[in-house]
Amino acid sequence: DTEVTQTPKHLVMGMTNKKSLKCEQHMGHRAMYWYKQKAKKPPELMFVYSYEKLSINESVPSRFSPECPNSSLLNLHLHALQPEDSALYLCASSQGQDSYNEQFFGPGTRLTVL
């Protein structure tokens, strides 16, 4: 089962709200990723977790806070976001952190910040 699930599918939040995005995979993958994608642009990497430890943070503002509670779950906590943070947030996973490991994406959470 090559499936990555994400909840919620859509999220609308105000700039003062706190919300969380959730991602889950049951493929036994040990690397998980958060990407941000704006309209008509390719995905941009935000964070990488490898074996439940944060291995890459692409200089993402602190209003985005990732968390990896266990090897199957990845969360992205959101606080005090700006309207320009509105985008599709994609989670992905891969078997390991080697370059040949293919990454599989979840369906994404479409976030609108008012």
Place this chain on the structure above:
Amino acid sequence: RKEVEQDPGPFNVPEGATVAFNCTYSNSASQSFFWYRQDCRKEPKLLMSVYSSGNEDGRFTAQLNRASQYISLLIRDSKLSDSATYLCVVIPGGGNKLTFGTGTQLKVEL
């Protein structure tokens, strides 16, 4: 120069046509290469990895030319359902950080 470059298109082709996309990359140390397709408002889906010897999966053929630093995707007998944006993805060096091209839009028409 961008790390990964693609012609954005759109490529408008009739059903049944053969269409080819190229993608160039700037880092000669790049090790892994992939093609993903992305439908409008959906997530990227892995189409195929690209191996040094080239590889084929049904109507799709991917080639890698390390000397010229480009990869290609050939789609034969295009179907309406092939309409999507095709993303060239490179991993420049070791690790697992994907670098995406801007994507090439394909529209297959009746």
